[in-house]
């Protein structure tokens with residue numbers, strides 16, 4: 436592998452080789468990351484990166500599309516099957532692009548979106564003031580009613596919806612560990628004449644693997660997602676429409692030419708390959724194991740009396756209040772655990788009293804380690820090591836944990852393919 440780049444460009448080769456080693460020997464606990472198969476990587480590295488394919492299959496602006504059309508059609512068909520959608524747009528370059536295109540498709544400037552509060556788990560693209568989206572649209576947010584159980588305040592959400600008349604009722608999150616009551620979102624959206632959209636970026640793999648509910652089964656109209664998180668595909672975005680042809684047409688126009696130029700066909704080929712993998716029965720086992728592994732970690736933190744936001748987890752991620760549990764900041768915890776070979780991220784927690792760059796929490800999850808074949812006992816061991824490092828914080832403890840983590844990593848190599 437890399438024989439050409441190694442010969443031609445020592446600088447870039449060195450960094451890629453370093454990253455490969457980092458991934459091999461460390462543990463990836465960032466809940467939005469994963470390890471793709473060699474087949475997905477091959478598609479990403481293919482000649483398709485040379486091709487311009489503006490437009491959609493059968494309706495392109497350039498010639499030479501016999502193979503790109505076939506690839507995009509396969510990706511679309513597999514995405515539809517995977518998520519029970521009637522329409523799919525596989526061209527968004529990432530999750531943020533998918534959301535921006537979705538807004539472009541459904542909103543006029545000045546329109547209102549009702550989404551999850553950022554500090555309660557929502558994503559930047561759900562209306563954080565640092566995004567340009569907030570210059571165009573109005574974002575109003577709902578929150579958890581009870582931070583210790585994770586229950587959303589659906590009553591307040593309904594009252595707000597009736598007052599602000601949103602065009603979109605937006606569900607979805609990057610840092611929320613419970614399952615939402617989808618029927619309530621849909622009921623509120625219907626009541627105020629809004630479109631119900633779920634951004635499933637974090638849990639698309641769990642939905643595809645049928646380990647959690649599919650929001651389409653409860654009547655959501657549209658789902659946006661990334662393809663590179665628990666879904667274990669290449670970096671990219673995807674928009675799914677449950678059944679409305681009218682909405683699907685608007686989405687297609689918004690993605691291209693509304694927002695993007697030429698689609699990244701190498702990435703679309705890799706999405707098709709990853710969707711093919713996710714359609715296999717073994718992916719269902721993978722998705723269920725992610726949940727079991729998170730539960731195993733939750734159990735350890737509970738035993739030690741550590742404070743988890745929402746009291747634990749029903750999905751792939753845990754939000755730990757390290758400020759209260761270990762009298763340490765999120766940034767300090769992130770740095771300490773990084774030294775011990777556990778990669779995760781600091782994260783704001785609901786009603787955080789600390790600053791966003793050094794918040795009170797850390798966020799971590801199990802999709803990547805589950806891909807490596809980790810089972811409950813391995814994840815429990817990781818949680819014990821985390822607690823030991825966060826409690827003792829001395830060099831000897833960090834070094835001991837680093838060795839244990841490296842051993843766990845090396846005995847669970849990143850797989851090249853999935854059964």
Ligand SMILES: *Cc1c(COP(=O)(O)O)cnc(C)c1O
Pocket residue numbers: 467528529530531532534557558560607608609634635636637661671
């Ligand atoms: C990750 C994420 C995104 C953004 O995806 P990118 O590919 O990083 O642009 C959007 N929404 C949610 C809920 C996410 O978790």
